[in-house]
Amino acid sequence: MAKLTKKQKDTRAKVDASKAYTVAEAASLVKEVSTVNFDASVDIAVRLNVDPRKANQMVRGVVTLPHGTGKDVKVLALVTPDKEEEAKAAGADFVGLDEYLAKIKGGWTDVDVIVTMPSVMGKLGPLGRVLGPRGLMPNPKTGTVTMEVAKAVSDVKAGKIDFKVDKTGIVHAAVGKASFDADKLEGNIKELVSTLVKLKPQAAKGVYIKSAYISSTMSPGIQLDTKAFAG
Structure with missing residues (x-):
């Protein structure tokens, strides 16, 4: 395994791996731990309690992020x-x-x-x-x-994006750039997650959103407190 640099160690030390952060806290923290010398993409990974192999548990949809993705879409x-x-x-x-x-x-x-x-x-x-x-x-x-x-x-x-749960039950999506204000990242994250909640399949039982993490390019993952999300 590659040895961590001092900067990477310092960055990882800022993220408490045992803590689930509020969306607002995570949006601020992801900006702080983004140390690459370009405008890093901020991504979210949401693990759903679904079996994508079953047609009645496939989660797919579109969402218009209120603050766009920050990417010039061709x-x-x-x-x-x-x-x-x-x-x-x-x-x-x-x-x-x-x-x-x-x-x-x-x-x-x-x-x-x-x-x-x-x-x-x-x-x-x-x-x-x-x-x-x-x-x-x-x-x-x-x-x-x-x-x-x-x-x-x-x-x-x-800023309209489409998403689809992968075969492991995870939805991956870009929710902005590290240069975004924290409140804009927060707004985009909440819009995406609320859309996922609305798309909860009737066949999905138990806790729907099992976990959610955000990260920027080459940054550690920041766990979100999923209790704040309905479903």
């Missing part, structure tokens, strides 16, 4: 010519159809989110092996397959 709008201006005006970084389908087929995936229309989904099917593993396949459930292209693009740019 959006590709795969639309017919009549929707191109609408997508561009809403802030899409790349707009078109056949030329981008050809680029994706060739392996190009330099985007964060793809927004498209129901009529175009048939053309995306053959590209599932490229888009699927990268989490780029548009989905009506996440609002990325819609006739309201401008709204979909604007929502993504404003």
